Amino acid sequence: MTSGLRFDHAVLPNGLTVIGEHNPRAVTTAVGYMVRAGARDETPDVSGVSHFLEHMCFKGNERYSADDINRVFDELGADYNAYTSEERTVYYGAVTADKGGRLLELLTELLEPSLRQDDFEMEKKVILEEIAMYQDRPAQRLFESANQRYWNGHPLGNSVLGSVESITALTRDAMQVYFDRRYAPSNVLLVLAGNYDWDAMLAQAERRTASWRDYQVVRERPAARPARGYEELVDPKLTRQHVALYAPGVPVESPQRFVPVVLANAIGDSSGSRLYWELVDKGLSDNAWLAHESGEGEGAFVGYLSVAPAKAEEVLERYQQVLARAQDEGLTPEEWRRAQRKIATGLTFRAETPLGRLMSFGTAYQTLGVYESVADVVAAVLSTPLEAGLELLRRRPFDDAYVLALGPG
Template identity: 45%
Template structure:
């Protein structure tokens, strides 16, 4: 592995993790903007704009964008979250230049009024479609409830109302502000040609004008809220709970990963044994999510409506027991080995490494070599997890239920 970095005069940063043995190159344009950076009237604009990037530029129509990806046989995609909008692809090394050319061109979109109007319908369909996905609905409700007014609770999709009202000029203005080179990081992983990449990106993106790279970062005020949202159209009850956790900049994040793994990292976790193994719930998982200045633990479960109270009680008592009694050395050792190994296996391909490397730089201005991350994970001790539990994060658990809830529950 070799690490590369170069900053263009306009602030665009290019970083790379070079792997001589890889068979492919993965390239991503990471933009540090998402729903947390939106005002209420712009709700959903980051995600809508992500779609628009595929609709063509001065040089390409939407069809030509698709054709060009296909001509390279690229695996490609894009995603928008609360904090980031990322466009990426993986190709065989001989297509590096074409992939950079395409991604850089897409990110200076035409935002034609026709395309904007058509794509607005697509986004509205997507919002409607997600209403039929209860796991998603409960997650959105839980984020919103837990953050109660904090921008990290903003919905990525936006609402039917906000998208309907959104105008092309507002999107254009948001684009100019946020898709500024000083708010973006280009990440390369795998078998790339560094000098060629830097020269090409300088030529293509060196003229992009600087803009706004600010973000309001405050900690959400976590409270032990409970919200039950009845929907008789669902067959199961969906639960999602949120609790405070270390931020993306906090070294305690390795311990947070281990803690979530012990409690809800699939089969063998405490929540699995308490809820899924005995057939009380359909599923029960926990994960840790790093965010700028504030992390969160997410717990989710689905169950038979009749067992809602039982599942909520078991979920709460499982977390409370961990918080009061801590965890055993064996559990910690097993979880950290499992996490470290999963990390190594995922890192086998440039595409598997791209988002980790990109986010390392976006959040912490430094790419952490895989071996170092593994060492840090394997060094997590029972004391480190205890230190996370001492402030009793689960006393501030926000819990949301969604589905055919009885009046009583």
């Protein structure tokens, strides 16, 4: 699985860290800039600025217009995009191996945006339309509200999109201030994966980013005080009851970080789990799952249920009974092994492309500061002991659950 792979690492004079996982058998190269700036780093007055800024980076600068950027990506035949989460903003692409240097050049241009006022006003309309679009998606609305309410003022509850009010009020100058405070070289990670010339790419990165000025960036990590209990939102236009469940989990830096992942898979994977057999297979719900999300300093189990309103109370009770039985009785060794194998297989599938590997080992390195090969991660998952899962269940995390329902009332 790792034969012939090589991990590369360097820190440039300006503070930019560059890492790579070289695979001489790959026919493509993936490149990504991972900026440690996301919704959790925003204050209420600029809510949504990280995601808005991601859009603005594709609007170009004095050298490249927005049309130029799109045209060159297409000329390269690139598979490219960007995303913003609570913890980072990522700009990435993948091309055939002979075009890796040109891809690096173009992605570097994205991180040198002009943030023109005309582009800002135009893109603001796009962001507002995106917010409106998600308002038409019940599950998206549900989790937007549930995440904020569960985290109860903690930065992990900040909205990635922001609100109509915050985006409308946001100014171009405020975005520039945010960019200048968060996009420091030492707060950015350049990641390479696949088949690339390390010396050439490193020299290119050093030359192209030599003008980037470094400065200290601090991320606030207050203690969380999660909410618990049950709340309901009513929308008479809906025909389904949508339910979100949150419960205390494990932070990403914990040595036990794989334990809740395996546990959630066994209880609530979309197929072959306890929730699936109890609710979906029996036709009581069209969708019922449980997962685990890890952030810096905090983590949470996150669940979802979609059900006919007339059956909502009964099915939610059965959902919670599944969680309670797991806490009372534990899991069987076979359930644990099945979950481990499913996770290991998914990790292996994702590792078959350089772009998949870039996302996996890049985000892990940015958070933990260590390189983990796919073999390392698979081995860690497969060696995670059932007893660790049982110990977590003995803490009864689901007794402290927060549940938010959205339905027709």
